[in-house]
Amino acid sequence: MRTIQWGIIGTGNIASKFAEALQGMEDTSLAGVASRNLEKASKFAKEFGALKAYGSYEELAEATDIDVVYIGTPHTEHLVNAALMIKNKKAVLCEKPFTLNERDSKYLVELAKDNKVFLMEAMWTKFLPTTIQVKRWLNEGKIGIVKKMQIGFGFFNEFNEAHRYFNFNLGGGALLDVGIYPITYAIDLMESNPDKICSMVSKLENGIDEQNCILFQFPGQAIAMLSSAVAVEVGKEALIIGDKGRIRVPNFWKADKAYVYDNEGKLIETYKEADRVNGYEFEAYEVNQCIREGLLESKRVPLKDTLDVMKIMDDLRKEWGIHYPQENN
Ligand SMILES: NC(=O)c1ccc[n+]([C@@H]2O[C@H](COP(=O)([O-])OP(=O)(O)OC[C@H]3O[C@@H](n4cnc5c(N)ncnc54)[C@H](OP(=O)(O)O)[C@@H]3O)[C@@H](O)[C@H]2O)c1
Known part of the structure; x- marks a missing residue:
């Protein structure tokens, strides 16, 4: 080869x-x-x-x-x-x-x-065998019709403007750094863009978003509750809830395992990735x-998907009043 x-x-x-x-x-x-x-x-x-x-x-x-x-x-x-x-x-x-x-x-x-x-x-998360397995479970109807998702990606860091997470001039803030993962993951699992979006943000004095919460409603009415943060420990798990059960994906953005539960909370299936260099x-x-x-x-990460997510993040930042200096050109 x-x-x-x-x-x-x-x-x-x-x-x-x-x-x-x-x-x-x-x-x-x-x-x-x-x-x-x-x-x-x-x-x-x-x-x-x-x-x-x-x-x-x-x-x-x-x-x-x-x-x-x-x-x-x-x-x-x-x-x-x-x-x-x-x-x-x-x-x-x-x-x-x-x-x-x-x-x-x-x-x-x-x-x-x-x-x-x-x-x-x-967007490496889309290629992880665990992500592919979660999509397979959804397509097989393992948890029935998806009704809700709760996806968080955030961690606590001390404020440090030298680090790009907090540096406005380097595109700092939660949305672009980590918020992009829950957004992309939800859209990928639902295989659709949301119909409706609403959100909340907390900004730091220098203008970056320290944390945010975003609600998506998809065609068919499934709701995704997404959160991200660079200075708040909001977890790193994805929970996908259907009418017959739920799927839990710890550390979803770099996941190597996932679990299916029935509606009584009983574990009914586990997936563990066999082997990786580092993902x-x-x-x-x-x-x-x-x-x-x-x-x-x-085909898995087409440019249209990238543009769609960029547009969603543009609209959110517009609403939040976050405009980076490089965007003046
Ligand atoms: N896929 C993932 O899991 C993942 C994880 C972390 C980050 N990321 C993404 O990867 C990118 C880099 O993140 P990172 O954590 O690797 O950052 P980093 O540790 O700060 O490294 C960035 C590198 O970029 C170069 N660079 C070029 N212009 C720069 C500038 N004006 N200021 C600072 N560095 C500059 C530097 O390399 P030289 O000095 O050698 O030129 C620097 O070492 C970000 O866009 C981030 O969102 C992705």
Whole structure:
């Protein structure tokens, strides 16, 4: 099978995890890594077995031995970084949120189409075997008709403006960082966008959303109660409630197990994932396969789904009065 040559730009927290996943994959090579600082790139390359280190993102964009670039930079940089790679005919897997807003995401989608390169949001949760199993259970009617979902993703952090979670200039706040997961998960499980949306937000003095609650109503009237936070421990579980039972998914965004209960609360089925490197390999396998097949987007994470979620988040932020400085351009 053709080996896919990856490049990584940005050498932070998530890029390390993604590189670790690539190391554990078949027919996959980490051909190069780029940092804004060559020393950092070299250290990262040594740690994760990358063949080359670049001291700028531009140099990696021009490399001729790279098929696809993983973008692991802060939200605010995705637009410019992804555009650079696309213009240099590189396929792109870009971290979530894809960009700050729908307008910028649409620009990237058009640019990729014009340059005939593959583009995908790194919404890894959709590729987890546990997520696939939960969807299978729902399609089999294991819990009957879905009536309600409760999905939270949030944690407590001390306020620290140096961290991107709290930094307004780096697209900080709960919605774009973690709120995107419950939104995407609910829509994916219901296989529909919501008909109605209402919400509440608590903002910090610097303007970011510390926490939010969002209610979706889907066609057929199922309701999803979604919450996210960067400074409040709101849990990380998804509960999907049907008229015949419920499914519980602990740590749903990185889940490796899920449980089905009947209406009396009796556990009737358990799913446990067999094996993983660290969970990020599943999205990378999808990208490898799409590139081998010459596809320009993934069927599991199509660009339309990414744009739909960006639009929902734009509308919520408009209501909450959250407008990032980069959006003035
Ligand atoms: N899929 C997931 O599970 C997951 C988990 C965490 C984060 N994420 C997403 O991944 C992205 C990065 O998050 P992270 O936690 O890895 O961030 P991080 O640890 O701060 O790393 C970001 C990296 O981006 C580069 N960078 C480029 N421009 C920058 C700037 N202006 N300020 C700071 N760093 C800059 C830096 O690498 P160099 O110095 O080497 O250039 C930095 O190390 C975010 O969009 C986040 O939403 C996804």
